[in-house]
Amino acid sequence: MITKFKTALAAAALLIAATAPSFAEEFAAPNTWAPPAAYADADTGENYDIVVGDPNAPITIYEYASLTCPHCKAYQELAADEVQEKWIDTGKAKLVYRHFPLDQSALAAALTVQCLPADKRYDAVKLFFKNVDKWAQNPEGLIAVLKDSYGKDFTFAEGKDAKDSLIECMNRKEFAQKSLKAMLDASQNGVNSTPYFIIDGEHVRGANPAEKMGEIIQKHLDAKVSK
Template identity: 25%
Template sequence: MNKFVLPAIAVAAALGAGGWWYSTQSAPAATETASTAASPVQAQELDFPLGNPDATVTVVEYSSFTCPHCATFNQGPYEQLKEEFIDTGRIQYIKREVYFDRYGLWAGMVARCGGGARYHGIVEMLYEQQRDWAGANDPAQVADNLRRLGRRAGMNDAELSACLEDADTALELTEFYQANAEADNIRATPTFMINGQQYENMPYDEFARVLNEKLDG
């Protein structure tokens, strides 16, 4: 389980290997970030929910694209949850990104490049191929890997460059992440908020038990 201390990152507008670089030197102070951060109320603008919006149970998953435990969850328990609870309309499920590093932010920007219609498909690709695209030590190589993944998802180089070099989106996503993570007291990934109650990573059977109890309640 990956852990961090908030505020975890600050964003500086420095174009690098095809994406955004983090810097603690030129970023706004933590107090300034907190005062201007996107409100959790704005979730509908940046979240892409799955399942039933009228369900009595809502799950919010906080995960990082560079977190191995998150990849394991998304390729295992999540697939079972999707089949048994999300696709059947029993719950609403929301994925929220946590940014430990610049690579995670770049991945989030690529995932959102195709809009809501492509988002979840690209998220699956990012987790399935995490070792392939995130394993390089060279930022330029990671950026190229993400561009290749984006092309496989149907985007062209111009679209990907526009997404990866979008300063406003980089800042908006970071502030949105920080505001929600602080509001929900997120200190590790993956972490889940189920109807406002926090849960750590758990196997499918335990997750299903919790969901069924809340559905029955």
Template identity: 30%
Template sequence: MTPLRTSAFAWFAAPLVLALAACGSEDGTVDGEVPEGEAVAAVDAPEGTSWTEQLTVTAEDGYKIGNPDAPITLIEYASLTCPACASFASSGLEKLKADYIETGQVSFELRNQIHGPHDLALATLVRCGADESFHPLSDQVWLNLQEVLSPLQTNGAAAQQAMALPEDQRLVQIAEVLGFLDFFAARGLSKDQARQCLADQESYSAIAERSRVQSDELGVTGTPTFFINGRKTDAGNWAQLEPLLQRAGAR
């Protein structure tokens, strides 16, 4: 699990750090407090559609896919710079979709926890296009995380200097020097559109503030953190999470 290092705004004055260096262990024990539920029946998606195509943006600014009335709800708090989150995306996400979301038994909501200004830039960019692009773009960041984060080693000082710029220029410059604009442009988000989103100080500040408030309220101290039917678990990877979904009734 990657720990939340600072509050949502304090890190504007803190040095940029490589998230990989702060990544913790995925060997935590699984919380036994998820109650055992009766097996829930599969529910067909509307004709001609699949549940993984159904997207709802929640009041908490989470992006939920699946049956909106699924009896089992799964929420993940994740950082886009978190290697453990990337590991979950690469090792468990497809099985989660195929075996649990497509059946209509489980809905999956992804919420961002922000770990630094470069993380906030990424969280802003995955929201910059259509709502439906949020999950695919997030997955692209995680599946290419080494490529995404490697410029921090060579251009970290330049990104840090961007923090002295006016607020509507900070994230734009960070994304420029760290190669984020090129990365997202290769995936369909134009640089002009990306710059416009990154310059929207009101919007990106709201992302950071939601991260801070929700983390405080729900006790989310690092990523990934998973909630099943509103209960926080200690699962840090797919091998730990799947038995909890089955215990809740997805079997």
């Protein structure tokens, strides 16, 4: 499977390599880039973003993260659940999670997530962060983590072996390019670290505590009310 994984990931890895120079760029002025609201397939309508919360919430939190990034994992452990409970589950904000894989293992995990049904993708993100030690050095561990959660019969396509169905998904035409389009755009517009948030237009770097994230969200909510 590892050899097949390497074949399936080769084109996507080239995409990451092509963007590498922009990762090192630093912008003297605050970044004001506004990301596209959504990434979707024009033909099928498939949404490549992972959206959590009310789609019509007044505040949008864009999160760019790499599934092997220790700072991204720290944010998940220390702040993400509280931010979701206080701001997303209450309808004040929605989260748009976007993959920003910084290495080959994170790339494998990101594409594995995207091969899942939309309603399972954010759960898989959290599973992979929680169990990163079980898969970061071995791509077969990604499937093992999913089977531990969903049962030994888990597969990406009914009636097919989990490994074969995952590789088949990854080999779909332009699948990797479309799944990583958000990362490519972001890396060309000043997003050069993870985790990286854009909250109602404000760029916020790093694994900030829930209290700090809440202050930023509330500030933008107040600004909308005052208009």
